[in-house]
Amino acid sequence: xxxxxxxxxxxxxxxxxxxxxxxxxxxxxxxxxxxxxxxxxxxxx
Ligand SMILES: [Zn+2]
Ligand SMILES: [Zn+2]
Numbered sequence: 001x002x003x004x005x006x007x008x009x010x011x012x013x014x015x016x017x018x019x020x021x022x023x024x025x026x027x028x029x030x031x032x033x034x035x036x037x038x039x040x041x042x043x044x045x
Contacts, residue, residue, distance in 0.1 A: 002014050002023065003023075004023065004024055004025040004028055005022035005023045005024060005036075006022065006024045006025070006028035006029070006036055006037065006038070007025065007027070007028050009025055009027075011025035011026075013025075013026075015029065015031045015034060016034065017029060017034065017035050017036040017038075017039055018034045018035060019035055019036070019039035020036060020038065020039055022036055024036040024037070
């Protein structure tokens with residue numbers, strides 16, 4: 001099973017961030033936007 005590159009959790013399906021090319025689970029980014037939480041914007045910091 002693949003592992004999320006952000007949180008390290010096992011996930012059935014991972015998406016690849018188009019900005020940093022890391023694979024992320026759906027709790028670590030936006031699959032529709034294909035960006036991980038680090039690249040999807042900094043509004044939440
Ligand atoms: Zn994750
Ligand atoms: Zn990213």
